[in-house]
Amino acid sequence: MIDVQNLNKKYGNTTALDDVSFNVGKGQTFGLLGPNGAGKTTAIKLLCGLIRPDSGIVSLNGKTDPTLIEVRRSLGVVPQSLAIYEELSAEENLHFWGRIYGIRGRKLREKTADCLKIAGLLKRRKEKVSKYSGGMKRRLNMVCSFLHEPSILLLDEPTVGVDPQSRNLIFDTIEAMKKEGRTIIYTTHYMEEAQRLCDKIAILDHGKILDIDNVENLITRHGGPSHIEAELEEKISDVEKIKMFVDDKDIQLEERIIRFKTSQPMESLAKLNRSGLRFHSIKVQTANLEDVFLNLTGRRLRD
Amino acid sequence: MNKVFFLAVKDIRVLMSDRGNIFWVLVFPLVFAFFFGAIYSDAGEGPTGMKIAVVDEDKSDFSTSYISKLESSDALKVSLLSREEAIEQVRKSRIAAAVIIKKGMGDGFEAIFNSEEPKIEIAADPSRKMESGYLQGLLAKAQFEALSGNFTDRNWMKDQISQWRGEIEDANDLDTRQANLFLDLFDSFDTLFDDINDQNLKMGFNGDILNFSQTNISRESDGPLTSFQITFPQAMLWGILGCAATFAISIVKERAGGTFQRLLVGPTGRAHILAGKGAACFITCSFIMCIQYIGAKLFFKMPVGDLPLFVLAYLCTILCFVGIMMLISTLGRTEQSAGGAGWAIIMIMAMLGGGMMPLYFMPAWLRSLSNISPVKWGIYALEGAIWRNFSLMEIAIPCLILLAIGFAAFLLGVYSLSKQQD
Ligand SMILES: Nc1ncnc2c1ncn2[C@@H]1O[C@H](COP(=O)(O)OP(=O)(O)OP(=O)(O)O)[C@@H](O)[C@H]1O
Numbered sequence: 001m002i003d004v005q006n007l008n009k010k011y012g013n014t015t016a017l018d019d020v021s022f023n024v025g026k027g028q029t030f031g032l033l034g035p036n037g038a039g040k041t042t043a044i045k046l047l048c049g050l051i052r053p054d055s056g057i058v059s060l061n062g063k064t065d066p067t068l069i070e071v072r073r074s075l076g077v078v079p080q081s082l083a084i085y086e087e088l089s090a091e092e093n094l095h096f097w098g099r100i101y102g103i104r105g106r107k108l109r110e111k112t113a114d115c116l117k118i119a120g121l122l123k124r125r126k127e128k129v130s131k132y133s134g135g136m137k138r139r140l141n142m143v144c145s146f147l148h149e150p151s152i153l154l155l156d157e158p159t160v161g162v163d164p165q166s167r168n169l170i171f172d173t174i175e176a177m178k179k180e181g182r183t184i185i186y187t188t189h190y191m192e193e194a195q196r197l198c199d200k201i202a203i204l205d206h207g208k209i210l211d212i213d214n215v216e217n218l219i220t221r222h223g224g225p226s227h228i229e230a231e232l233e234e235k236i237s238d239v240e241k242i243k244m245f246v247d248d249k250d251i252q253l254e255e256r257i258i259r260f261k262t263s264q265p266m267e268s269l270a271k272l273n274r275s276g277l278r279f280h281s282i283k284v285q286t287a288n289l290e291d292v293f294l295n296l297t298g299r300r301l302r303d
Numbered sequence: 304m305n306k307v308f309f310l311a312v313k314d315i316r317v318l319m320s321d322r323g324n325i326f327w328v329l330v331f332p333l334v335f336a337f338f339f340g341a342i343y344s345d346a347g348e349g350p351t352g353m354k355i356a357v358v359d360e361d362k363s364d365f366s367t368s369y370i371s372k373l374e375s376s377d378a379l380k381v382s383l384l385s386r387e388e389a390i391e392q393v394r395k396s397r398i399a400a401a402v403i404i405k406k407g408m409g410d411g412f413e414a415i416f417n418s419e420e421p422k423i424e425i426a427a428d429p430s431r432k433m434e435s436g437y438l439q440g441l442l443a444k445a446q447f448e449a450l451s452g453n454f455t456d457r458n459w460m461k462d463q464i465s466q467w468r469g470e471i472e473d474a475n476d477l478d479t480r481q482a483n484l485f486l487d488l489f490d491s492f493d494t495l496f497d498d499i500n501d502q503n504l505k506m507g508f509n510g511d512i513l514n515f516s517q518t519n520i521s522r523e524s525d526g527p528l529t530s531f532q533i534t535f536p537q538a539m540l541w542g543i544l545g546c547a548a549t550f551a552i553s554i555v556k557e558r559a560g561g562t563f564q565r566l567l568v569g570p571t572g573r574a575h576i577l578a579g580k581g582a583a584c585f586i587t588c589s590f591i592m593c594i595q596y597i598g599a600k601l602f603f604k605m606p607v608g609d610l611p612l613f614v615l616a617y618l619c620t621i622l623c624f625v626g627i628m629m630l631i632s633t634l635g636r637t638e639q640s641a642g643g644a645g646w647a648i649i650m651i652m653a654m655l656g657g658g659m660m661p662l663y664f665m666p667a668w669l670r671s672l673s674n675i676s677p678v679k680w681g682i683y684a685l686e687g688a689i690w691r692n693f694s695l696m697e698i699a700i701p702c703l704i705l706l707a708i709g710f711a712a713f714l715l716g717v718y719s720l721s722k723q724q725d
């Protein structure tokens with residue numbers, strides 16, 4: 001469906017993308033996770049043909065030129081910056097973008113109503129966009145790309161600057177799109193978003209892809225051990241007894257609380273339980289994509 | 304084609320949603336036309352001097368002094384011609400009027416003040432009332448000055464009186480008592496002229512009693528009938544300029560704001576978007592033209608010489624500025640920079656081209672410099688249709704220049720726009 005091979009893009013001396021390759025199957029949601037300046041927007045622009053790569057191939061639906069009109073019709077791009085007409089109302093914006101894609105008449109009215117509903121803007125559809133809040137504008141910015149029912153969706157950080165409620169609305173929408181079998185590329189620097197939405201994630205930093213896989217595999221490979229904090233029913237005195245069951249040499253004991261790291265939290269806890277320890281409560285903090293990024297780059301996703 | 308239409312409709316909507324835009328493209332030009340039209344209508348031909356010809360058929364001392372008074376006036380540019388030459392020049396519109404001093408002008412009071420047979424004839428086009436009235440005032444002034452020169456000349460006055468004395472002495476139908484009354488009066492005049500100082504003598508006359516005969520000569524081409532015919536072409540250019548600037552800025556705004564890129568990602572090419580802008584600019588200008596035309600006709604009673612040529616001139620002017628709009632839109636990456644640069648260029652074009660000050664008020668060097676400004680050609684073409692009575696061939700010159708400038712600017716604009724990365 002989407003196939004990207006050895007993409008390179010430089011802006012003057014800045015390397016925005018460095019030998020980037022990935023592929024996304026039909027119906028998959030692919031995440032590009034990286035901090036500011038990682039090259040996410042550059043990748044999206046190359047994918048939709050707004051800019052040309054210095055070298056490398058982008059292939060969408062088997063076509064290697066994204067500027068072909070048939071490719072563009074099947075493409076929906078939600079740009080990172082707001083690209084809507086502030087002087088027009090939400091409804092007028094949707095009508096305009098729909099007409100540009102050749103949608104007319106009843107279909108246009110229906111699709112517009114759908115999109116207004118998704119964006120939660122039905123009540124304020126006649127108001128000028130300039131009077132909307134930032135979150136409302138973002139939502140409209142997103143649904144303007146849904147009108148023509150594209151089979152490929154490229155979303156560039158659609159949740160920047162929106163409140164948790166709007167964000168959930170956006171997630172629900174994307175999940176609905178996923179269910180409809182659309183192929184989605186989603187860029188973000190929020191690891192929770194990538195974790196929740198994406199089937200496959202590429203970790204991008206300084207224009208380079210550090211690894212690509214699904215969340216579990218990435219965490220297993222780069223996330224490091226889970227942190228476990230358990231409160232015991234009664235005090236124990238012998239740490240050595242526990243160490244037999246847990247491979248962490250730095251196990252800490254503090255009154256009735258033990259803390260240790262393990263790459264297999266469930267198994268370790270089961271073993272301890274079988275050895276006769278009674279737990280009052282257990283806290284398991286598994287590794288996440290933040291840890292993956294930290295371990296891969298030595299930096300946090302967001303500084 | 305459909306896409307271009309929807310793009311254009313969107314652009315016009317966006318434009319109209321901003322009251323500031325409406326003011327600059329619609330209200331301001333009309334206010335401009337009205338304001339300056341009203342000012343110029345009192346100013347007459349103004350400081351450059353009205354060109355007239357003087358025909359001296361009298362060749363007396365008086366007519367010579369009269370002509371020298373006319374020549375010394377700043378408001379007039381006088382050339383001495385024969386009657387035929389002078390009338391031909393009026394017909395060709397090269398001069399505003401011909402002033403013919405008939406034989407007998409210098410013969411004395413009776414000749415000058417004889418309303419049965421005026422000794423001064425003005426040959427001018429009847430439609431140029433404004434100038435004609437102005438000229439009559441100037442003529443009366445010169446005549447009065449020439450006359451008062453004679454009045455202050457005691458010998459000339461004494462000659463006059465002795466001439467009248469002779470006439471009375473010869474008159475048989477006057478009885479002696481009446482004749483002596485006049486002769487006493489003339490005696491006292493004589494002593495009066497000996498005693499009186501010059502200052503007192505200069506007073507007491509004014510130009511009202513002078514009279515002229517008027518000959519109407521229809522011209523081959525008319526000058527402006529009302530000052531609105533001068534200010535409306537300017538106003539129309541302002542409307543078009545405002546429109547071009549607004550749309551140029553809207554292109555920059557779309558590029559900076561991302562909607563341009565979003566359109567590019569859709570099934571719309573660059574050509575569609577720019578064609579849409581061009582179409583929107585064209586439609587808006589045409590709409591403005593209609594409003595201005597109706598306003599000019601209805602409220603200012605402005606005569607338009609040739610409507611089809613007027614439409615042609617206007618369309619060529621619009622097309623020219625659609626091209627210039629494209630070029631302006633490449634001048635900056637942000638609304639502010641492009642807007643600033645765009646308005647600066649427009650102001651210069653307008654100033655040079657006579658958009659602010661009519662060309663005939665300009666010094667000659669500036670007038671020749673104005674040829675590089677499309678505003679000049681726009682105004683010239685519009686004037687050609689409105690009052691210069693251009694033929695199709697004559698109007699074709701400014702129209703072709705406009706189209707050429709517009710086309711070149713369009714190509715240059717589209718080229719550099721496609722060179723700039725989005
Ligand atoms: N038009 C441009 N000219 C010069 N350099 C650019 C341009 N666009 C991007 N860059 C550079 O390319 C690199 C990648 O930029 P890009 O916009 O792709 O990052 P991003 O991952 O989208 O970041 P963000 O999360 O902030 O949106 C950055 O170093 C940026 O400075």
Ligand SMILES: [Mg+2]
Pocket residue numbers: 040041042080156157
């Ligand atoms: Mg970005």
